[in-house]
Amino acid sequence: MITQGSCLCGAVQFEGTPSPRGIGICHCKMCRVQSSGPFFAARMEGGVTMTQARGLKWYDASDIGERGFCTECGSTLFWRSKSAAPGDWAVSAGTLPDDAVGPILEHIWADDQPAYYAFADDTPRRTEADCLAGAAPAKPHRAKP
Ligand SMILES: [Zn+2]
Ligand SMILES: [Zn+2]
Numbered sequence: 001m002i003t004q005g006s007c008l009c010g011a012v013q014f015e016g017t018p019s020p021r022g023i024g025i026c027h028c029k030m031c032r033v034q035s036s037g038p039f040f041a042a043r044m045e046g047g048v049t050m051t052q053a054r055g056l057k058w059y060d061a062s063d064i065g066e067r068g069f070c071t072e073c074g075s076t077l078f079w080r081s082k083s084a085a086p087g088d089w090a091v092s093a094g095t096l097p098d099d100a101v102g103p104i105l106e107h108i109w110a111d112d113q114p115a116y117y118a119f120a121d122d123t124p125r126r127t128e129a130d131c132l133a134g135a136a137p138a139k140p141h142r143a144k145p
Contacts, residue, residue: 004051005095007075011055012068016044016091022105023093026079027113028128030061034069035076037117040093042101047087048078064132 006013024041031039050056055070056077068078068089080089093101107113110125 001100003096003100005091006052007055007070007073007077007095009055009070009073009075011052011072012050012070012075012077013052014048014050014091016048017046018091018096018100018102019043019045020102022102024090024106024108025104025119026090026108028109029112030067031079031109032112032114034067035092038113039076039079039090040101041079041090042093042096044087044089044091047085048089048091049087 001017002015003018004013004015019042021043023043026039026041028039055072056068057071058066058068058080061067064082066080066082067076068080069076075095076092077095078089078091104119104121104123106124106126107119108126108131109128111127111129
C-alpha cells in the first residue's frame with residue numbers, strides 16, 4: 001500500500017510501499033549520534049518517490065553510506081548505500097504512519113549496542129563484521145536482560 005512519509009516540518013515528503021516483512025534496527029554509533037537512539041530502518045518496496053525535497057540534504061557519512069536529513073527541522077530521514085540502486089534507501093520508520101511499519105526483522109551493528117538499553121525480541125543480531133561482509137544473519141538469540 002502506498003504510504004506517505006514526512007519530516008517534522010513538511011519540507012521533505014515522500015511516498016512508497018513499506019515492506020510488510022518488517023524493519024531493521026541499527027545500533028551503530030553513527031546512527032545513535034544522529035538520532036539519539038538506534039535507527040529504525042524501513043525498506044520501501046519499489047524504492048522511495050520524493051514528493052517534496054526542498055529541505056533534503058545528504059551528508060557523506062562514511063565510505064559505505066550517506067545520511068539524508070531535513071535542513072529546516074533537523075529530522076533524521078534516510079540512509080542510503082553508495083552502491084545501492086537509486087531510491088533503495090533505508091527510511092527512518094518514525095517518519096511513516098505507525099500502522100504502516102512492520103515488525104522488527106533483525107538488528108544490525110549489534111556489537112555496537114551500548115549497555116544502557118536492550119531489546120527483548122528474538123530476531124537475529126548481526127555484527128558489524130557480518131554486515132560489512134553481507135553475511136547471513138546470525139542465529140537468533142535472546143538479548144541480555
Ligand atoms: Zn523538515
Ligand atoms: Zn547505523
